[in-house]
Amino acid sequence: MKIGLTGGIATGKSLVAQLLVKRGANLIDLDQIAREVVEPGQPALQQITEAFGQAVLHDDGSLNRKKLGAIVFSDNEQRKLLESITHPAIRTVMNERMNRYEQQTPHQPVVVEVPLLFESSLEQYFDEIMVVYAPREVQLPRLMERNSLTKEEAEQRLAAQMDIEEKKRRADIVIDNYSSAENTEEQIERWWREKRLG
Known part of the structure; x- marks a missing residue:
């Protein structure tokens, strides 16, 4: 079973991912893959440099996320350009890892933590x-x-994502994570039992 785990920024996806792993799920973190595909020597980093210039690199040739973030979070077109470079590379790695887990442990769910699942049209x-x-x-x-952000910076990042209420409407499973960690764990446990995974 392949589960797409998403939510809004700072809703607690990592906590839920940990709770699922604790019960035996295989986890693929798309943020981690996103970092891997822009490491020095990767084709995506070369394309980013060509698109945004040397200014988005550190002296050692690695990606300066802060500089790139300042460009793409304030300009929709630039963000789309960045996504057109990184998303295909990320999807390729994601599919390879999902297939590997399904072959190695077919009875365990594969959970893929995807912050921008709906925005990237990955539902299928x-x-x-x-x-x-x-x-x-x-x-x-x-x-x-x-993230030590001002209110304005935080609002910019929230505005760059689909509204959390819309994500909630599109979900197959909703995990409420705004009261206690214990309450969140109870919801995960209940879902796990319903799926007869444990």
């Missing part, structure tokens, strides 16, 4: 979509604290 890759939900008024202060 998964049997079910699990959305980790926290309302916007919880997301904003969490994000500001976690």
Whole structure:
């Protein structure tokens, strides 16, 4: 079973991913893959440099995420350009890893943590979509604290994603993660038992 795990920024996807792994799920982290495909020597980094210039690189040739982020979060066209470079590379690695896990451990679910699952139109890759939900008024202060952002910077990042209420509507499974960690774990445990995974 292939589960797409998503939610909004700072809704607690990583916590839910850990709870699923604890129960035996195989986890693929798309953020991790996104970092791998832009490492020095990877074709995607070369394309990014060609598109955005040497200014988005550190002196050692690695990607300067802060500089690139400043460009793409303030300009929709630039963000789309970056996504057109990185998304195909990320999907290729994601599919390879999903297939490998399904062959190695066919009875364990493969959970793919995908922050921008709906925005990237990746629904067709998964049997079910699990959305980790926290309302916007919880997301904003969490994000500001976690990433040391101003309110304006945090709002920009939230605006770059689909609204969390819309993600909730599109979900097959909704995990509410705005009260206690214990409550979140109870929801995961209940879902795991319903699917007869444990």
